[in-house]
Amino acid sequence: MTYTTRISCDKANLKLVRDFVSDVLKGYSIPDTEVNLVVVAVDEVCSNLIIHAHNCNDQESIDIEISHNKSTFVFEIIDRGSVFDISRYDAPSIDKIIKNKKMGGIGLILVKKIMDKIQIEQNGGRNICRLYKTLSLPS
């Protein structure tokens, strides 16, 4: 089963992304705390794309697809903006971010800490950010 949604590139739509991911995962009775972390990671990737790749242009859009094989879930975030390879990004330490009084960089740290694997693929003008996470399904 694959679940899909499309949002326009407006920061206000991040709530729709969160509700979509949360509703899909809650359908599998996954614990709230685990659901929330995955919601954060997908939100961070979408937020990054909306702001940096699409300059909050609501005429452009992002697709999100969720599928799973047993307890391993795959979250695909697909767009046609400029590509940023998060999997090659060397995230700064949180101590450095605090010392430099920075707000940026935390989102990518979170995505890397939360997700098991991150893949970036470019295919026919589309950028696909694929996030993998094994979640606790009730036995």
Added chain:
Amino acid sequence: MELDILDEGHYRIIKIIGDLDASSSIKLDDAIQQAVNLAKLHLLFDCTSLNYISSPGIGVFTSRIEDAEEGGVKMVMFGMTEKVKNVFKILGLDQLLPIVGTREEAKREIDDLHNQD
């Protein structure tokens, strides 16, 4: 996201209501900056109604930790749900920003921190 701000003695209590994300964090940033610049009141963040936080919301706190320290302003958070606390924990921020259960514990934590200076 809404903020409810209340001054009680030498504490400013900022209640965060709703989701703190890329579209709402600037409002909290303004409130923290104003309080840190004032440098008179310690800050208690009431997180009992904070439903969700992502990196822009966390960045608001991390970017002010140094300024608060320099201005002698203590910051303590209280009443966080487990799912929100987990986001702070995964970053190790629970070791850098005190997170306690209740408003009274938060006040005691601030007083303890103040007395250690």
